[in-house]
Amino acid sequence: MYLGFYMFSTIATIQISIIYAQTDTAACNSCCTAGVPGIPGNHGNPGVSGPQGMNGVKGEQGIKGEVGMKGEQGIKGDNGRNGLDGIPGKLGPQGLIGPSGVNGVKGEKGEQGPQGLIGSVKGEQASQQKSAFSVVFTTNPGRHAVSPMKYNTIITDVGNHYNKETGKFVCTIPGVYVFQVTSLKSSGGGIVSTQIIKNGNFQVTAYVGDTGHHSISTMVVLDLVSGDQVWTQPRDTNTNYYYSDGNRYCSFSGFLLYAA
Template structure:
C-alpha cells in the first residue's frame, strides 16, 4: 500500500514538471500589455547605527618635531561689505610747525601799475590870489601825470592811503587849506611876519579813484617861489586798496 502511494506521488510530480517545462518553452500568443504606472517613491530608510570610533593614528616621530604644512592658495575674494556709518568728527589737531620761507617770486608788473607820486614847485615870486586854488607849475616828479599843472589838482588813479605835504617859503603870513573834492581836510596857518622863513604841513588820507586833492589860500597868501627858496607841494601813495 505504501509503495503504491509513492508511485502515485512520483507520477504526479513528473506530470507537474512536464507542465512547467511546457509553459516555459511554448511561446505566448497574446500581445504585450501596457506598462503599469510607476509607483510612488518610497520613504527614506532609518538612519543606521553610529559606527565605532576609529583607532588613533600613529604619533609623528622625527628629530625635527612637528612640521607646519605649506600655505594654501588664497580663496576667492568675497563681496564688498556695506558702507558703515560715519564716525564722530575728531578734535582739531595741534598746530604744525611753521614752514620754511618760499623762494622769491619773479618780478612782476603789478607793482609798477600801483605807483603814484608827485612833487611840484611854485616857481614864481608872485603871491597866489586870495581864497583861490594854488597852482604849482614846475614839475619835479609826476608819475603818470596824476598832478595837473594847469588846474593845480591831483587826480587819484590808484585808490589807497596817501600822504600829502607842502613846504612853503614865506615873505608874509600864510593860511593854506588842504581839500579833497571841495571837502576841507585841514588848514595850516603861519601868522609870523618874519621875512623869508619856511612853514610846512602834511596829512595822511584815503583817496578813492577819481577824487581830487589840492591846496587853496585863505585870507593870508604870503607863499612865494624863487631860486633861493621854492614852495613845494607833494603827495605819494602809502598803500593801495
C-alpha cells in the same frame, strides 16, 4: 662728774676683791690642795660709752698721684639716622650782572640756501600800482588868490596824476595817500595860511604870522577813491602873502602809500 666718781668706786672695789682673793689663796695653799676650777661666769653688761674725744689735727695734703695711662679707644658706634629736611630759606636778592664774556670764534660760513621761487618777489613788485608827484613854485606867487595853487614846475609825476593846468591831483588808483605842503611867507608884515583841500573841503591848515621870511609845512594821510581831487590854496585874502623864487620855497607833494 658723777660718771668719774662712779668709775673710781668700781676700780677700788675690784682692787680690794683681788687682795682678799690672794690672802685666801695663800692660806689655802698652806693647808689645802687646789680644787677643780669653777665654771666661767657670764659676761657682764656692756659699760656705758665714754665721752667723744676731741677732733684730731687735720693731716697734710697727700702728694698728687701720677696720671694714669690713656685707655684704649672704644668701638665706633653705628651711624645715626638722617634728620628731617629743613624748611627752604627765603630767596636772596638777585646778584649783579657779571661782565660780558669774550666773543666766541666766528663760525664757518653755512651752505647756500635753496633758490627761491621764480617771480615770487619780482612779480609782486612789477604788479604794484604807483602814484607820486612833487611840484614847486620857481617864481614868486605873491598875493595868491583863494583858489587852487597852480605850481609852475613839476619835479616828479609818476602816473601823470597831477594836473598842472588846474593845480589838482586826481586819484585814479583807490588807496591811502600821503600829502605834504610847504609855503614861505614874504618878508613884510603879512600872514600865510595854506590849506590842503579834498573835493572842496579843507583837511589841514598851516599858519605863520611873524615879520620877516618864515616857512611853514603840514602833512596829511587821506583815503581816496577813484576821481577824488586834492589841492592846496590860501585860507583867505588876509593870509596869502607868499614868496618863492628859483630856490623853490613853496612846494606840494603826494604819493600812494598802498592801494586799496
